[in-house]
Amino acid sequence: MAITVSLINMKGGVGKSTLSVNLAWHYAAYSNWLKKVLVVDLDPQFNASQYLVGVKKYQEHLSDGKPTMWEIMEQHTTTPTGKVGKLDPKKAIRSVRSIKGGGKIDLIPSRLELALSLKNPGHKVDLLKKSLQKVESDYDLIIIDCAPTESILTTATYLASDYILVPVKPEYLSTIGLPLLVSSMEDFLLRYEDSSLELAGIVFNGCSGYAPEEAKSKSEVKKMAAANDWHVFQSEISYSKSYPKGAREGQPIFRTSYARTTAASNFRQFASEFATKIGLT
Ligand SMILES: Nc1ncnc2c1ncn2[C@@H]1O[C@H](COP(=O)(O)OP(=O)(O)OP(=O)(O)O)[C@@H](O)[C@H]1O
């Protein structure tokens, strides 16, 4: 059975998509990890989809009429033209990369129309979980990249996940946004008492290591974490232009042409710590 992790934070731009893609690449292709990883893009903004397959191939996926997360969420919906039938989730999976030795990255892409699903939530909340249950035996790890808003998709992702990973930028607005996420998780756990959802932890992303504002924000988050019993990862992900460059090149940080050794090794350290935390061996 695959381990399923959602990257979530109601604050935008904290690195959810960047870390989703880089973690997928790391476990599939770095060194001797060679895991089978499925990335699920649950954001109507489809950043992770474009990062993983490139703009052109992403457009081809849509123009070829291949299904996405949207079609998965629209199964069983009654539209003016009739009921949309059951969808085999395998049909929405796109192969991104196969690695010699057995690792692979697959993707369930998203599309803008996924936002429309939110207007008509109906009984869609468990469709993600049910769809992933049908494919999870093909994977070691499923990474769900979430949108920065609370919606039916948030509940859907909580239901489908074993763990939540929360990237936080060490800056004031990111810090004050955290209680939003906490109350959303607490609310979910109250409604779904049987859920075994766990917060894997908070990871600081985009750290430069010296700014006073950064130190202050980190200490505020750590205080909040201690009061609520949340784990904060010791490894922090440094600020590096290699991340946006990697996104442009469709590559993870360890394959970008000018990744500075420290930034790449920071990321490796975090990936190892995170794997231990979620029991990925
Ligand atoms: N460690 C980092 N160093 C430098 N730039 C980074 C780092 N992490 C992310 N970025 C950049 O910050 C921007 C936002 O990152 P990303 O899109 O991954 O955030 P997000 O949380 O997924 O945003 P959204 O909430 O909009 O989905 C991107 O341009 C990305 O390249």
Ligand SMILES: [Mg+2]
């Ligand atoms: Mg994103």
